[in-house]
Amino acid sequence: MDLLHTLKHRHTTKAYDSERKIPAPVVAQLLEALRYSPSSVNSQPWHFFVADTAEGKARIAKSTSGTFAFNAPRVLNASHVIVLSARNTLPPEYLQTLADQEQADGRYADADARALAHKGRSGFVGLHEQAGDVATWTQKQTYIAQGFLLLSAALLGVDATPMEGFDAAILSKELGLAEKDLSPAVIVALGYHSDADFNAKLPKSRLPEKAIFSHI
Numbered sequence: 593m594d595l596l597h598t599l600k601h602r603h604t605t606k607a608y609d610s611e612r613k614i615p616a617p618v619v620a621q622l623l624e625a626l627r628y629s630p631s632s633v634n635s636q637p638w639h640f641f642v643a644d645t646a647e648g649k650a651r652i653a654k655s656t657s658g659t660f661a662f663n664a665p666r667v668l669n670a671s672h673v674i675v676l677s678a679r680n681t682l683p684p685e686y687l688q689t690l691a692d693q694e695q696a697d698g699r700y701a702d703a704d705a706r707a708l709a710h711k712g713r714s715g716f717v718g719l720h721e722q723a724g725d726v727a728t729w730t731q732k733q734t735y736i737a738q739g740f741l742l743l744s745a746a747l748l749g750v751d752a753t754p755m756e757g758f759d760a761a762i763l764s765k766e767l768g769l770a771e772k773d774l775s776p777a778v779i780v781a782l783g784y785h786s787d788a789d790f791n792a793k794l795p796k797s798r799l800p801e802k803a804i805f806s807h808i
């Protein structure tokens with residue numbers, strides 16, 4: 593695996609071959625990339641809606657009408673489309689669920705270790721509750737998962753399209769997100785590009801190293 597080659601050759605796919613489906617074992621790895629993404633205090637404040645049927649993709653595509661119509665064919669023609677959503681709040685019962693999972697996964701030597709970890713996580717959440725930015729914080733964590741998904745797709749030879757171009761209110765209503773205490777963060781389409789994907793042929797453009805790095 594040549595990491596730099598992969599980084600420089602992945603691209604945002606603008607048109608998909610609707611006939612090509614991602615094989616199930618590859619999809620399973622992509623979903624694991626989401627599940628194993630890191631998050632602050634292991635909060636995992638996300639939920640992912642995965643669509644691989646025409647019906648599921650049509651539901652998501654409702655949010656790419658009007659202003660965002662340019663994204664509709666990407667949603668409809670991709671093999672799989674994932675809505676990455678973030679929790680609006682992190683209530684005590686959710687933090688308890690996290691502590692229980694870490695216990696089940698063998699993270700704690702004893703009750704004191706568990707209590708300390710729980711206190712630390714609750715403290716961090718409390719700071720964000722005081723600052724009134726829990727939802728912003730959970731969205732940030734969810735974008736980390738997006739990064740993991742995009743890099744994993746590239747490593748597995750799967751094309752992808754991250755999309756912020758959608759109507760969040762329409763998508764929330766369609767998926768009943770508010771009732772689940774969730775908000776949409778970003779949509780990622782996955783599959784294989786078609787000949788109509790103009791971005792596959794364009795050179796990449798990035799700011800030069802000297803513009804974005806300061807060695808101090």
Ligand SMILES: Cc1cc2nc3c(=O)[nH]c(=O)nc-3n(C[C@H](O)[C@H](O)[C@H](O)COP(=O)(O)O)c2cc1C
Pocket residue numbers: 602603604605606663753754755756757758778791796
């Ligand atoms: C968070 C995010 C949102 C994006 N939203 C869209 C979008 O709605 N539609 C689209 O075609 N591309 C979208 N892009 C793709 C960017 O335009 C693209 O990543 C950027 O131009 C760099 O090109 P590359 O991904 O081909 O390297 C988005 C990218 C990111 C990371």
